Amino acid sequence: MGKSKNRFIAVIVVLLVAGFVVASLTSFFYARSSLRHQITQSELPLTSDNIYSEIRRDLFNPVFISSMMSTDTFLRDWVLAGEKDESRITRYLKEIQVRNNTITSFFVSERTRKYYHADGLLKTVREDEKRDEWYFRVRTMKDDYEINVDIDMANRDEMTIFINYRVFDYDGNYIGATGVGLTVSTVKMLIEKYQQRYDRNIFFTDREGNLKLHGAHFTVKGDNICEMEGMRLPAREILSRDHASYRYKKDGMTVHVNTRYIPEFDWYLFVEQSEDRVIREIVRALTINLAICLVITILVFMLIYWTVFSHQRDLEKMATTDKLTGINNRRAFDIIIEQSLKEVKRSKVPLSVIIFDIDHFKRINDTFGHVAGDAVLQHIVDVTRGNIRLPDVFFRWGGEEFLIILKECRLDDAFRVAEKIRKAVGSTPTSYQHREIPATISLGVAEYCSGEDVDALLSRTDAALYVAKNKGRDRSEKQPEC
Numbered sequence: 001m002g003k004s005k006n007r008f009i010a011v012i013v014v015l016l017v018a019g020f021v022v023a024s025l026t027s028f029f030y031a032r033s034s035l036r037h038q039i040t041q042s043e044l045p046l047t048s049d050n051i052y053s054e055i056r057r058d059l060f061n062p063v064f065i066s067s068m069m070s071t072d073t074f075l076r077d078w079v080l081a082g083e084k085d086e087s088r089i090t091r092y093l094k095e096i097q098v099r100n101n102t103i104t105s106f107f108v109s110e111r112t113r114k115y116y117h118a119d120g121l122l123k124t125v126r127e128d129e130k131r132d133e134w135y136f137r138v139r140t141m142k143d144d145y146e147i148n149v150d151i152d153m154a155n156r157d158e159m160t161i162f163i164n165y166r167v168f169d170y171d172g173n174y175i176g177a178t179g180v181g182l183t184v185s186t187v188k189m190l191i192e193k194y195q196q197r198y199d200r201n202i203f204f205t206d207r208e209g210n211l212k213l214h215g216a217h218f219t220v221k222g223d224n225i226c227e228m229e230g231m232r233l234p235a236r237e238i239l240s241r242d243h244a245s246y247r248y249k250k251d252g253m254t255v256h257v258n259t260r261y262i263p264e265f266d267w268y269l270f271v272e273q274s275e276d277r278v279i280r281e282i283v284r285a286l287t288i289n290l291a292i293c294l295v296i297t298i299l300v301f302m303l304i305y306w307t308v309f310s311h312q313r314d315l316e317k318m319a320t321t322d323k324l325t326g327i328n329n330r331r332a333f334d335i336i337i338e339q340s341l342k343e344v345k346r347s348k349v350p351l352s353v354i355i356f357d358i359d360h361f362k363r364i365n366d367t368f369g370h371v372a373g374d375a376v377l378q379h380i381v382d383v384t385r386g387n388i389r390l391p392d393v394f395f396r397w398g399g400e401e402f403l404i405i406l407k408e409c410r411l412d413d414a415f416r417v418a419e420k421i422r423k424a425v426g427s428t429p430t431s432y433q434h435r436e437i438p439a440t441i442s443l444g445v446a447e448y449c450s451g452e453d454v455d456a457l458l459s460r461t462d463a464a465l466y467v468a469k470n471k472g473r474d475r476s477e478k479q480p481e482c
Helices: 002-070 073-079 086-100 130-140 184-198 276-308 313-317 330-347 361-368 370-385 411-427 454-470
Strands: 104-111 116-117 118-126 145-152 158-168 175-182 201-205 211-216 242-251 251-260 266-272 352-356 393-398 401-407 428-431 435-437 441-447 474-476
Touching: 002 086, 002 145, 002 158, 002 175, 002 242, 002 251, 002 266, 073 086, 073 158, 073 175, 086 116, 086 118, 086 175, 104 158, 130 158, 130 441, 175 276, 184 201, 184 211, 211 428, 242 313, 251 276, 251 370, 251 474, 330 352, 330 393, 330 401, 330 428, 330 454, 352 361, 352 370, 352 411, 352 454, 361 370, 361 435, 370 393, 370 428, 393 411, 393 474, 401 411, 411 441, 441 454, 454 474
Parallel strands: 441 474
Antiparallel strands: 104 116, 104 175, 116 118, 145 158, 158 175, 201 211, 201 266, 242 251, 251 266, 352 401, 352 441, 393 401, 428 435
């Protein structure tokens, strides 16, 4: 009993600890899932929308300026008139630069290939000059404009974001390229401002995933997001959609990213947020919960141990018989079958099992009442007792179902016992309040096969019982021998 008591306490403690741990972990995973859902479905998209709006405000203005320059009648008329008096175009470009606070403004003529700048004529572009490749790319591109990051010769070769706009005459003929520029450092300051305001990591790529702009603290190996840790697999899908949300691992941390295509620049905006800082708070709460659970478990363990110890004698006296019929109950079966199988394995003696239940017992209850049904159960138990041997063990299996263990009994002998019980029950109706209540039973019989467990034995016996029922009831069926 001491082992049973210790096992019981151990099971309770394990279940208690498991319950606390499962509850705490469930809470943790739910909180983490909710956090991730909030980040991906609310915070990051909202931040992305806000940044997109600010980018349009801060960066789209240069695109608008370049567009206005490309259709400016003064610029087109001056070019078509033969580009006379270079001071006029210089004043025009200077006015554009000062009025709009850009770092540069320019025009390159297709006829003369001259590069006009706000401070005067800068150079003549040539196809064999690497620095002039941008112009000859603009000449042949299909779009009206491009955003290009390049060095600015007129500004000490500082990296500059150029908006290059194609210029056409009134008949639609290409006559040159114009536009304005912002220094990369200026745009990076805007990105830094966004990052500080929203506490997010922000960067831009083109359609191929090449990094175009990012903040000062952005560190990544390579110049393409395909080379970023954790981004290799989703990169292709990201660059094929206008909006996307993903989660990936970066430097051992879980990072959420929201992407948005910006058609005005033909770039993708990436907004990243690491969940680790917030997750650490959730882990801290989980640790506190587990510590509290440990204290509660210890207290509950002490209480259970005291209770079990105090009531051990009462537990040992717990009834193992069915209250209504006086025969063994299912709890007793678990004990007896274990001992019986050990004896079978040790002594190599046969053992058979009979399971039977009362046919249409619900009809008896509905017709005569539940008290009469109880009388039928008691009567059938008495009849069965009179038709089995003393070594045989009789159990109420549940409801109107009963089970008999027949020790040292082969299958055929057990089947004969089953038939004997069936005929006795069918020929002796129950007398109840001056009425005769007939009843029949269906029985299944099986013999224990070497090596099988209790569940397998009961399953085969049940299968025989179901055969008896399916063949019309009031009959016995047996499983084939092993």
